[in-house]
Amino acid sequence: MALALQQLINGLTLGAVYGLIAIGYTMVYGIIGMINFAHGDIYMVSAFIAVTGFTLLAALGVSSVPLALLVVLVVSVLFTSVYGWAVERTAYRPLRGSTRLAPLISAIGMSIFLQNMVQLTQGARVKPIAPVLIGGFDLLTIDDFTVHLAYSQVLIILVTVALMLAFTFVINRTSFGRQQRACEQDRTMTALLGIDVDRTISFTFMLGAMLAAVAGVLVTVYYGVVDFYIGFVVGIKAFTAAVFGGIGSLPGAMLGAILNGLIEAFWVAYLPPEYKDVATFAILILVLMFRPSGLLGRPEVEKV
Amino acid sequence: MMLELRGVHAHYGPIHALRGVDMAVQVGEVVTLIGANGAGKSTLMMSLFGLPRASAGHIIFDGEDITGLPAHAIARRGIALVPEGRRIYPRMTVLENLQMGAALADPLNFEVDLQRMCALFPILGERRHQRGGTLSGGEQQMLAIARALMARPKLLLLDEPSLGLAPLYIRKIFQTLRELNRDHGMTILLVEQNAHHALRVAHRAYVLQHGSIVLAGTGRELLASAEVRAAYLEGGQVR
Ligand SMILES: Nc1ncnc2c1ncn2[C@@H]1O[C@H](COP(=O)(O)OP(=O)(O)O)[C@@H](O)[C@H]1O
Numbered sequence: 001m002a003l004a005l006q007q008l009i010n011g012l013t014l015g016a017v018y019g020l021i022a023i024g025y026t027m028v029y030g031i032i033g034m035i036n037f038a039h040g041d042i043y044m045v046s047a048f049i050a051v052t053g054f055t056l057l058a059a060l061g062v063s064s065v066p067l068a069l070l071v072v073l074v075v076s077v078l079f080t081s082v083y084g085w086a087v088e089r090t091a092y093r094p095l096r097g098s099t100r101l102a103p104l105i106s107a108i109g110m111s112i113f114l115q116n117m118v119q120l121t122q123g124a125r126v127k128p129i130a131p132v133l134i135g136g137f138d139l140l141t142i143d144d145f146t147v148h149l150a151y152s153q154v155l156i157i158l159v160t161v162a163l164m165l166a167f168t169f170v171i172n173r174t175s176f177g178r179q180q181r182a183c184e185q186d187r188t189m190t191a192l193l194g195i196d197v198d199r200t201i202s203f204t205f206m207l208g209a210m211l212a213a214v215a216g217v218l219v220t221v222y223y224g225v226v227d228f229y230i231g232f233v234v235g236i237k238a239f240t241a242a243v244f245g246g247i248g249s250l251p252g253a254m255l256g257a258i259l260n261g262l263i264e265a266f267w268v269a270y271l272p273p274e275y276k277d278v279a280t281f282a283i284l285i286l287v288l289m290f291r292p293s294g295l296l297g298r299p300e301v302e303k304v
Numbered sequence: 305m306m307l308e309l310r311g312v313h314a315h316y317g318p319i320h321a322l323r324g325v326d327m328a329v330q331v332g333e334v335v336t337l338i339g340a341n342g343a344g345k346s347t348l349m350m351s352l353f354g355l356p357r358a359s360a361g362h363i364i365f366d367g368e369d370i371t372g373l374p375a376h377a378i379a380r381r382g383i384a385l386v387p388e389g390r391r392i393y394p395r396m397t398v399l400e401n402l403q404m405g406a407a408l409a410d411p412l413n414f415e416v417d418l419q420r421m422c423a424l425f426p427i428l429g430e431r432r433h434q435r436g437g438t439l440s441g442g443e444q445q446m447l448a449i450a451r452a453l454m455a456r457p458k459l460l461l462l463d464e465p466s467l468g469l470a471p472l473y474i475r476k477i478f479q480t481l482r483e484l485n486r487d488h489g490m491t492i493l494l495v496e497q498n499a500h501h502a503l504r505v506a507h508r509a510y511v512l513q514h515g516s517i518v519l520a521g522t523g524r525e526l527l528a529s530a531e532v533r534a535a536y537l538e539g540g541q542v543r
């Protein structure tokens with residue numbers, strides 16, 4: 001019982017991180033119909049910016065945790081959104097209108113490029129940082145097992161919930177969000193209404209990158225270590241979450257991510273942990289067999 | 305002169321869809337373009353926005369050569385299209401569709417223009433929170449016209465607005481076009497396969513065949529022309 005509660009907390013934390021990244025996959029898919037395989041690496045770049053930032057701030061003697069967090073978040077989001085913009089501009093836009101496969105291969109190339117760039121400049125070894133946020137709440141103890149809620153978990157969940165709310169508001173209520181949805185439904189028509197579609201696509205990439213950047217910073221605070229390979233592993237998990245929930249659907253990405261996080265956490269607690277990734281993908285395959293468009297995805301047939 | 309095409313050619317890969325089109329639309333005119341299926345009418349409309357880009361020739365709008373500009377820049381100069389098949393946003397509400405139409409207009413005009421559209425097409429006001437995809441074909445066509453008008457265009461283009469609609473809606477749409485032109489001076493370029501209504505509202509008209517203009521005249525002249533009657537008015541097409 002206590003273990004289950006603990007894993008619920010851990011799973012939600014993990015799910016929140018996946019969710020922040022999954023949104024980038026699902027939005028880009030929604031607007032240009034491609035899987036941005038370099039998206040996970042954007043998250044990895046952000047984690048490295050966070051490591052550098054926290055180390056630098058500590059060296060400068062900044063001891064206030066909220067201040068350090070805020071500075072690192074802002075810097076990382078700014079840098080990373082430029083990365084997101086540049087990736088789209090250089091690797092995808094020139095290929096728009098060519099075959100469906102071309103941008104996919106370009107995306108994989110971009111992913112390898114980002115990984116190698118970080119590996120070359122930062123080294124291949126795991127980079128640790130001094131813990132940023134220590135401590136937490138002991139919620140309850142049952143039979144010697146204490147359920148612990150770390151401050152970093154509270155931070156991750158609160159920041160994620162706040163961002164998801166803000167993000168949902170932007171997409172559903174602002175004119176940028178409306179233009180973004182319009183491009184998803186009919187890009188040509190949207191251009192005919194005078195909207196600069198290329199610019200909307202650029203913003204979409206930047207927005208997705210910003211959310212992934214926040215995830216990168218939060219994970220650095222949570223785990224305290226990063227390496228150049230995390231973008232691939234976590235990226236694939238977040239991508240799975242997006243497909244699980246129904247690629248192209250924002251609530252779907254959030255739901256899929258939470259489920260993915262919970263499945264992983266509970267599997268690790270009760271079943272052979274080395275099979276946790278197998279489990280995630282097996283469940284994905286099962287879901288897709290019965291619901292090919294994912295949990296909240298639209299069936300492909302709707303077209304007026 | 306509102307719009308002028310000078311020797312416009314357009315291709316889709318190897319398909320030569322427009323073969324040197326010359327035509328003009330004067331300020332305040334209703335001009336109709338008729339032609340059989342596949343003649344290149346829709347291509348002509350879309351090529352005004354550079355989709356596809358004219359492979360030769362020039363398109364002059366309001367005194368400016370707009371050939372080669374990106375589509376959104378052309379729309380911003382004051383051309384609005386009611387496209388073939390309507391292309392309203394099915395997963396947006398009626399209101400959001402109209403907001404998209406007004407994306408470039410002065411936000412201060414929005415409420416006034418919205419009221420105007422609801423007066424023109426009362427059904428849109430009643431259904432403003434309903435998703436576009438749930439409207440009937442005729443209602444969607446009205447929405448597409450209203451969306452185009454929300455931009456306060458100088459030139460309104462309509463590509464087969466009567467296609468597949470019930471006679472009641474067809475009458476309503478042609479009546480609206482006539483009023484827009486007569487009462488508000490709206491310049492209109494209308495494409496139709498069903499020529500009867502379209503020629504009657506037109507000041508002037510062109511006939512497009514295999515990507516070339518083969519006939520031009522006033523609406524009345526073309527209505528009376530034997531060629532036009534045989535090809536576009538008889539054979540079950542008169543409504
Ligand atoms: N997207 C396209 N790709 C290739 N060929 C096209 C495309 N659209 C139209 N065509 C071709 O161009 C010609 C003109 O088509 P279109 O402009 O749609 O005619 P209309 O609107 O008069 O029925 C036709 O031969 C059609 O097959």
Ligand SMILES: [Mg+2]
Binds near residue numbers: 345346347388464
């Ligand atoms: Mg057509």
